[in-house]
Amino acid sequence: MTTTGIRTAPATRKPAHRDGNVLRWLSAYTASMVGDSIYFVALSWAATRSGSPAQAGLVLAVGSVPRAVLMLGGGVIADRFGPRRVVIGSDAVRCVIILAVAVLLLLATPGIWLLVLVALVFGAVDALFLPSVGALPARITSPGELGRVQGMRGFAQRVATVVAAPLGGLAVAVGGPAAGFGVAGVLFAVSLVLLMAVRVRELAPDEEAGTSETARRQLVGGLRYIRGHRVLAPLLLVAAVMELGFSGPANIGIVLLADERGWGAAGMAWTVGGFGVGAGAAALLLAVRGRIARAGAVQSWGVVAGSVALGAIGFAPSVAVAAVAGLCVGLCTGLGGALIGALVQTVTEPAYLGRVTSVATLFTVGFAPMTYPVVGAAIGAWGVEPVFAVSAAVSAAGGVLGLCSGALRHAELPR
Structure with a gap:
């Protein structure tokens, strides 16, 4: 793989929070995340105005299909051509x-199927973007700083979540969907400029092995690499099982819980807000410390503890108790998730990071949302408490699997 035209990251070990190269990547990632959220606000509003509620739901759902289907291929492309x-x-x-859609919305009112096409294309491009942006940290900083980078990344995610909703809502309220798409497009442009200024480390010759293989063989090789890795295989299994049990209750489940208990939107907001504050605090802790001893064991225990707190939300007698439980969920699973990301970055050979990141991302943005209708239907049939309890048990099983793996239990972040 040629590296012509690629800026090369210096071989210095500078603290990530003082490294301009890392901060440029982090700023680009944050701008992109905010842009993503505003795009979804604008898309949903445009779909609602252009079609029926069922059609609007279709627009929002179709984007996840190419993202899930093409995600593994995106990881291969990231490793093949460089993230x-x-x-x-x-x-x-x-x-x-997105900027083209903004201009089009200023000039005309597009039909619902044009919005479906935009969602499909955006989802397909996301399948390339997500594995690549996740594979960059190992090439822009030293191994000992990857834990701090993951903490900074997690904190940036929480900041983006807080900023994006009101900013997107304000843009749409003032200028309609066109303004929302325009703001999102500008943020993507900012992200692009920052990413072009990021310098990356070149791969050593032995790390470039296999780039002449076919894409199919590279994909199979990446999956075999994960399966045969003593730490990665159980680590990704932990992440997958945790998401399988966690995503439904944490998203649609809390909405239905607040409605059933008569807490209203405010009760839902307090519970979700507790989760966000806890996750942000956990990410900030890792960003400040940079390293947590016995990371493999801590992340598994974090998953178990966070799952127990998730189950407790389903039995909470009041909004206050649910909010405190949400805070505990955020602290424990936020720390566990950040450590999972840091361990993935540190134990994976750079030549495989795109494919490994694509597999990890596939669980969170590809498969996990498919549990939403299942959880919703189960709550409708059996009520909130048993569904939260079963989901929490499934999520906790992920942490238990991690604790059963000696290699993962003893895994450490580099100093």
């Missing part, structure tokens, strides 16, 4: 698409 090239190219395409 920096792929992330810049995909970010540029997203920017052009």
Whole structure:
């Protein structure tokens, strides 16, 4: 794989929070996340105005299909051509698409099927962007700083979540969907400029092995690499099982719980807000400390403890108790999730990071949302308490599996 035209990261071990190269990547990632959220606000509003509620739901759902189907291929492309090239190219395409939609909405009222096409294309490009942006940290900082980078990344995610909703709502309220798409497009442009200024480390010759293989063989090779890795295999299994039990209750489950208990939107907001504060605090802790001893064991125990707190939300007698339980969920699973990300970055050979990141991301943005209708139907049939209890048990099983793996239990972040 040629590295012509690629900026090379210096071989210095500078603290991540003082490294301009890392901060440029983090700023680009944050701008992209805020842009993503505003895009979804604008898309949902435009779909609601252009079609029926069922059609609006279709627009929001179809984008997840190419994202899930193409995610593994996106990881192969990231490893084959280098994550920096792929992330810049995909970010540029997203920017052009969204700004073009903004202009189109200013000139006309597009039909619902045009919005479906936009959602499909955006989802396909996301399948390239997400593995690539996740594979960059190991090439822009030293191994000992990857834990801090994951903490900074997690904290940026929480900040983006807080900022995006009111900013997107304000843009749509003032200028309609066109303004929302325009703001999202500008943020993607900012992200693109910052990413172009990020320098990356070149791969050593032995790390470039296999780049001449076919894409199919690279994908199979990546999956075999994960399966045969003593730490990665159980680590990704922990993440997958945790998400399987966690995502439904944490999203649609809390909404239905608040409605059933008569807490209203405010009760739901307090519970979700507790989770966000806890997750942000956990990410900030890792960002400040940079390293937590016995990371493999801590992340598994964090998953178990967070799952217990998740189950407790279903039995909470009041909003206050639910909010405190949500805070505990955020602290425990937030720390566990950040450590999972840090361990993935540190134990994976750089040549495989795109494929490994694509597998990890597939569980969170591909498969996990499919549990929402299942959880919703189960709550309708059996009530909140048993569904939260069963989901928490499934999520906790992920942490237990991690504790059963000696290699993962003893895994450490580098100093």
